Amino acid sequence: MSNQNNSTGTPRVKQGMAEMLKGGVIMDVIDAKQARIAEDAGAVAVMALERVPADIRKDGGVARMSDPDMIDEIINTVSIPVMAKARIGHIVEAQVLQSLGVDYIDESEVLTPADEANHIDKRQFTVPFVCGATNLGEALRRINEGAAMIRSKGEAGTGNVVEAVRHMRTIRGDIARLQGMDKEELYTAAKNLQAPYELVAQVAQLGKLPVVLFTAGGIATPADAALMMQLGADGVFVGSGIFKSGDPAQRAKAIVEATTNFDDPSVIARVSRSLGEAMVGINIDTLPDSERFAGRGW
Amino acid sequence: MLRVGVLAIQGDVREHINSLNSLNVAVQKVRSPEELKTVNALIIPGGESTTISMLAQRFGLLEPLRAFVKEGFAVYGSCAGMIMLADEILDGKADQETIGGLDITVRRNAFGRQVDSFETDIQIKDFQEPLRAVFIRAPWVERVGNNVEVLASFKTEKLEEHPVMVRQGSLLATAFHPELTKDNRVHEYFVQMAKSVSIVN
Numbered sequence: 001m002s003n004q005n006n007s008t009g010t011p012r013v014k015q016g017m018a019e020m021l022k023g024g025v026i027m028d029v030i031d032a033k034q035a036r037i038a039e040d041a042g043a044v045a046v047m048a049l050e051r052v053p054a055d056i057r058k059d060g061g062v063a064r065m066s067d068p069d070m071i072d073e074i075i076n077t078v079s080i081p082v083m084a085k086a087r088i089g090h091i092v093e094a095q096v097l098q099s100l101g102v103d104y105i106d107e108s109e110v111l112t113p114a115d116e117a118n119h120i121d122k123r124q125f126t127v128p129f130v131c132g133a134t135n136l137g138e139a140l141r142r143i144n145e146g147a148a149m150i151r152s153k154g155e156a157g158t159g160n161v162v163e164a165v166r167h168m169r170t171i172r173g174d175i176a177r178l179q180g181m182d183k184e185e186l187y188t189a190a191k192n193l194q195a196p197y198e199l200v201a202q203v204a205q206l207g208k209l210p211v212v213l214f215t216a217g218g219i220a221t222p223a224d225a226a227l228m229m230q231l232g233a234d235g236v237f238v239g240s241g242i243f244k245s246g247d248p249a250q251r252a253k254a255i256v257e258a259t260t261n262f263d264d265p266s267v268i269a270r271v272s273r274s275l276g277e278a279m280v281g282i283n284i285d286t287l288p289d290s291e292r293f294a295g296r297g298w
Numbered sequence: 299m300l301r302v303g304v305l306a307i308q309g310d311v312r313e314h315i316n317s318l319n320s321l322n323v324a325v326q327k328v329r330s331p332e333e334l335k336t337v338n339a340l341i342i343p344g345g346e347s348t349t350i351s352m353l354a355q356r357f358g359l360l361e362p363l364r365a366f367v368k369e370g371f372a373v374y375g376s377c378a379g380m381i382m383l384a385d386e387i388l389d390g391k392a393d394q395e396t397i398g399g400l401d402i403t404v405r406r407n408a409f410g411r412q413v414d415s416f417e418t419d420i421q422i423k424d425f426q427e428p429l430r431a432v433f434i435r436a437p438w439v440e441r442v443g444n445n446v447e448v449l450a451s452f453k454t455e456k457l458e459e460h461p462v463m464v465r466q467g468s469l470l471a472t473a474f475h476p477e478l479t480k481d482n483r484v485h486e487y488f489v490q491m492a493k494s495v496s497i498v499n
Contacts, residue, residue, distance in 0.1 A: 005418050005419050006416045006417075006418040007416055007417055007418070008413065008414065008415065008416045009413070010416075010417055012417055012432055012478060012479075013415045013416060013417055013432060013434060016310075016415075016432055016434050016475060016478045017412055017415060017434050017435070019309075019310040019313060019344070019478065020309055020310055020344050020345050020346065020377070020378070020434060020435075021345075021346070022308070022309060022310060022311070022312070022345070023306070023307070023308040023309060023311065023345070024308045024309075024345070024346060024349055039348065039391065042348070042349045042352045042353055042356075043349070044308060044345070044346040044349050045346070079348065079389065079390065079391055079406065079407065080346055080348055080349075081346075081411075081412065081435065098413065101411045101413060102411075102412075103411055103412035103413075103435070104412065126413045127412060127413050128412065256349070256353070257353070257356065260307055260308060260329070260353055261329070
């Protein structure tokens with residue numbers, strides 16, 4: 001009947017998109033074939049990238065935004081949302097991804113940062129952004145820049161969930177501490193968190209981030225996904241864990257079911273059977289600092 | 299007594315629960331056929347319809363949900379939920395199953411991709427004030443059966459008018475997400491509707 005007053009790209013529209021992904025699994029894919037496997041397994045979205053984090057780690061060199069042809073092909077193949085990664089601070093990669101019609105941009109530490117001081121001003125874009133965080137202060141700085149969704153960083157491409165756990169527990173712990181504070185203390189907390197007071201006060205009141213919080217980085221098994229959900233994640237990104245494993249289609253399905261039934265061990269046991277080999281993991285303490293992605297982002 | 303379930307396979311379950319909580323009705327998450335038996339009205343939330351459909355099948359919920367609809371319990375679906383209630387879908391995944399029951403044809407992602415998602419004021423039949431409607435990669439209705447009442451429509455830039463809120467008996471569907479705003483008039487409408495369904499009383 002009426003269509004005046006239409007607004008695209010509002011915070012509600014951007015954050016609302018992330019709400020629709022909750023309870024779901026977002027899978028890294030490098031071509032249309034993998035994208036179809038992900039969709040068939042029940043992924044709520046795919047992340048289009050040229051190399052999964054495990055290969056970025058192995059190959060070294062500069063990791064950049066994917067080839068637009070490859071992104072187009074994936075967009076044309078699946079009906080679920082398609083996300084893609086831009087380098088931290090690379091405004092133009094983000095502009096290109098928006099023009100391609102991707103549904104979410106991940107300003108990601110997995111790619112080589114383009115700016116070592118500043119992140120993208122995400123409020124300038126119609127397309128929503130997800131950003132990584134290792135603690136609450138970092139999450140709130142990203143939200144202040146316009147991120148409509150946060151994921152705990154973990155350590156991508158390792159198949160080792162330990163950093164994801166550390167970051168999720170840190171974020172949740174930081175939030176719990178805020179909830180116990182007096183109003184006066186929240187100003188100091190904002191200073192210490194290096195985050196705007198308004199957001200800090202909002203988190204203290206809500207007891208959670210004002211946007212959806214997913215988890216990422218090192219999730220390789222159905223039990224890993226369920227663990228992160230039990231620790232309070234709204235959903236799960238799986239990168240190398242699926243397509244670097246023995247039976248990607250089966251593992252992808254299993255991780256989707258485990259994410260939905262994260263509090264039912266009998267389901268997790270059932271879906272964990274006969275999955276073939278998981279990706280070979282890396283012990284984080286053998287990783288030199290220069291090869292850790294989680295430290296990227298400021 | 300009315301006990302409203304929210305299908306909790308995937309999507310914005312929490313937002314629907316919050317909208318219902320402000321209306322003083324008993325609310326429960328539904329993930330299994332057993333849990334479905336304990337409720338007498340159901341909301342299918344927004345989310346990814348392909349995922350919800352696939353998992354409903356894998357969890358053995360699809361047939362119980364179809365039976366629930368056939369028995370005449372009140373069911374409301376927003377966005378992905380509208381797709382799940384539709385008898386026919388366009389631009390779906392090739393083998394995408396729906397619960398069905400609502401005699402409409404729905405086009406998935408009809409408004410476009412996320413960059414085309416928007417919010418706007420729409421007028422709903424019998425609502426005094428317009429409602430702020432949030433459309434996210436939303437579907438629209440392309441065909442309505444004879445027994446389907448159109449409660450709200452949206453006119454596109456090309457001046458095509460498409461229903462975005464419909465009702466058929468005990469089934470209600472919106473292409474938009476009232477659960478993302480604090481305005482809970484649609485949920486109130488649904489609760490009234492569910493209370494008037496004879497099977498509850």
